[in-house]
Amino acid sequence: MDYRLPRGTRDILPQQAALFRRIQDTAVVLSDMYGYGEIHTPIFEYSELFQRGVGESTDIVEKEMYSFQDRGKRSLTLRPEGTAPIVRAFVEHKLYNEAMPARYYYWGPMFRYERPQAGRYRQFWQYGVEMLGTLSPWADVEVIKLGWDFFARLDIPTSLVVNNIGCADDRANYKQSLKQYFNSRPLCDDCNNRLGRNPLRVLDCKNPSCQQQMEDMPLIDQYICTECAQHFDAVLGGLEALDVPFERNPRLVRGLDYYNRTTFEYKTDKLGAQDALGGGGRYDGLVELLGGPSTPAVGFALGIDRLELLMSGKEDPAIRRGFWLVTMESVENQAALWAYKLRDRGVSIDFDLLGRSIKAQFRQADRSNCRWALVLGPDELAKGKGAIRDLVTGQQEEVALDGLVEHVLNLEGVKANGTDT
RNA sequence: GUGGGUGUAGCUCAGUAGGUUAGAGCACCAGAUUGUGGCUCUGGGGGCCGGGGGUUCAAGUCCCCUCACUCACCCCA
CATH class of the missing domain: 3.40.50.800 (Anticodon-binding domain)
Structure with missing residues (x-):
């Protein structure tokens, strides 16, 4: 075979496209019902957007970006995620001057340079929503519930994990105490490395000996300020009122720097190592970071490829027509x-x-x-x-x-x- | 970037201790039914046995290298 598709990419042939389309239709109908407007941003952006927006110390920026130089010698990057570009568009078009909150949904390919494996691709598809302009806990609830409904409509069982990572001050205090705690304890090489750059990442380590060291570690709850705590309590109250079952996990740390307060992930137990079907959270500082007025926001991104994996074999029987x-x-x-x-x-x-x-x-x-x-x-x-x-x-x-x-x-x-x- | 597994027909795979012309099922095409689908039967087309090198009288099979795919680690969708 002389020509192959590039590593980590896939073709979506007609039979598979039917399922792909069905998932997309579900996302479109549901987003519309919730009042979210469709938005499209370019597949590539100036690299600085992601470096600043996603965070220099994240894995995405450190080793996963598809960056290239164009003929004008500018560094461009195939988008690794959807939120930073939308915030860029929000600021660039001064959309904050319109009635708040603003609600957007997107659908399209994202790119990350990683070794592919089951449920992981270099080009993968995401459906995501963003709500900007409100600090209300009901915004968090709405976004989480929307994602929950999406999986329910597709008949995909998922479990919802939530956490509160507080505000920047809370995390700074917490990181400080984590450093102190782990400094005197043996950790794997990766974790020692993380401890310097971002101690929160240590919590994600699956190494048994590191896990053992974490048993008595301080939890972030103790470092959350009153305002952040009240906000999160209200979010959990909303989820309970709507009968959305969730599990709290104080170790849920998401891989992007812009999150604060509420973070969440939808998980499955049927995809092996790739158990995250989607995730999101609040990112109250990102708009300002990218040059706009201080604007709170919350959103999620869901992985379509993993959904397809879960749903393949459950396609509707073809209907005879024509x-x-x-x-x-x-x-x-x-x-x-x-x-x-x-x-x-x-x-x-x-x-x-x-x-x-x-x-x-x-x-x-x-x-x-x-x-x-x-x-x-x-x-x-x-x-x-x-x-x-x-x-x-x-x-x-x-x-x-x-x-x-x-x-x-x-x-x-x-x-x-x-x-x- | 690191480790394990696997590469034989379009797909899923067999291939015995190296031994003639490399097989099966499904799919595809045709015929049985000279103008009627699904079921059945019969026949047919289709393979640089991932690539390169080596050992041997002889390599799909053994050795080395390489590439690809795949799973896992890291991290995530």
């Missing part, structure tokens, strides 16, 4: 015109282009999941009629060509998917 025209070479031109007459009226109809036998044409009709076959051979045309065969029941009837189009339009399941009611 026509297949069966004809013979001697009258092919005449018959083809009838196919186009029907197409002009919105009827889904296809016919053989490979000179196949009648039998093979019927087989193709069956395989293509057509509901009907329209037979227009020399015999039928000579009689001024066409034969319509129901491929489900096997019943066949003859119809005068005069009223053929109208007759077909009165049959069920003659139009393309999504256009027939």
Whole structure:
């Protein structure tokens, strides 16, 4: 094989695309219902946006960015996530002057340079929402609930994990005490490294000996200020009121620097090591960081590829729709015109282009999941009629060509998917 | 970046201690039914056995290198 797709990418072939589309439709309908407006930002941005927005010490910026120089010698980066670009657009177009809160949803590919494995790609698809301009705990609740509803509509069981990582001051105090605590204890090399850069990352370590060292460590709860604590309590209260089950995990630390207060992840137990289906949180400082007015915000991003993995094999059975025209070479031109007459009226109809036998044409009709076959051979045309065969029941009837189009339009399941009611 | 596993037909895989012309199921094409699908039967097309080098009279099989895929670590979607 001479040409392959690049490592970590995948083709979405028609059969898979049906599932992909179904997931997207669910996201669009639900976002719209919640009042979120569709937004698109470029696939690439100036690298500085992510360096500043996502954070220099994050894995994304340190080793996962697809960066390149354009002909103007500017450093560009294929977007590794969706929030920073949206905040950039929010600031650039001064959208903060419109009525708040602002609600946006996005859908599209993201890029991170990592070794691929099950459920992890270098180009992957995310659906995300962002709500900007309100500090209300109900904003957090709304976003979390929206994601929860999305998984529910797709019938994907997930567990919700939430945490409160407080404000910048809270975290500074907490990091200080974590450093003190771990300084006198043995940790793995990775953790010693993390301790210097971002002690919160140590909490994520799965190394058993590190886990053991964490048993008596200080928890962030003790360092949360009153305001942040009250906010989080209100969020949890909202989730309880809406019967959204959650689990608190004081060790949930998300990989992006801009989060504060509420963080959350939707998890599955069916994908092995890649158990995160999505996550998000509050990012009250990002708008200001990127040059806008101080504007609180909250949002999530969900991984579509992992959803597909969970849902493959559970696709809806294909519905039989539309026509297949069966004809013979001697009258092919005449018959083809009838196919186009029907197409002009919105009827889904296809016919053989490979000179196949009648039998093979019927087989193709069956395989293509057509509901009907329209037979227009020399015999039928000579009689001024066409034969319509129901491929489900096997019943066949003859119809005068005069009223053929109208007759077909009165049959069920003659139009393309999504256009027939 | 680090480790493990796997590379044989479009797909899933078999291939015995190295031994003639590399197999099966599914899929595809055709015929049985000379104008009628699904089921069945019969036949057919389709393989640089990932690539390169080596050992041997002989390599899909053994050795070395390499590439790719895959799983896991790190981290995340």
